[in-house]
Amino acid sequence: MSLTHRFEVIDELSAVLDSERAEAIYEHRKAMGKAKALTPYAAKLLAKQFARFNDPNAAADEMILRGWMAIKLEWMAREQRTARPHSVGESALQEIQQGNANAPTAFERMLTARNTTGNAQEPGNAQIITLPSYRHG
Structure with missing residues (x-):
């Protein structure tokens, strides 16, 4: 061309x-x-x-x-x-993976998400995940 x-x-x-x-x-x-x-x-x-x-x-x-x-x-x-709705945990994980400055706040939201009883005072069910480590440079 x-x-x-x-x-x-x-x-x-x-x-x-x-x-x-x-x-x-x-x-x-x-x-x-x-x-x-x-x-x-x-x-x-x-x-x-x-x-x-x-x-x-x-x-x-x-x-x-x-x-x-x-x-x-x-x-x-x-x-x-x-598309299926994202859970609080999935949203937090996306923010962390994208390097969002609010990632610690998102992670805290994931850990304190409402549990199945709906009581916001109790910690939510958190799934432990392992993120791949990346070496820069």
């Missing part, structure tokens, strides 16, 4: 995405193979889909993470309706 083609595709995506995401979407589709690479017109259609989200950049990230060729608001809404 020519450099002009690349710029046309990224230009269409940049109408709703930041430059990093536009480039990432271009590379993502290119990596899927020649038959699934974006044309400028397909990029224009995809940009319209991204624009329907409150955060088009987050939608682009989700599309890449899931290995999708495209994304639609309806797909994500349907998934949210059918």
Whole structure:
């Protein structure tokens, strides 16, 4: 694909995405193979889909993470309706894994969650978990 083609595709995506995401979407589709690479017109259609989200950049990230060729608001809404609710413990674990500054508070919430009797004064049932250790650097 020519450099002009690349710029046309990224230009269409940049109408709703930041430059990093536009480039990432271009590379993502290119990596899927020649038959699934974006044309400028397909990029224009995809940009319209991204624009329907409150955060088009987050939608682009989700599309890449899931290995999708495209994304639609309806797909994500349907998934949210059918997703099981997260427990306090799962929410706390997600915050800890994401490095959220509120992770200690989330962990405390998990440990003091209501037990099956509904008495908020008694400690909740906590499941002991082991998080993988990561070495940086």
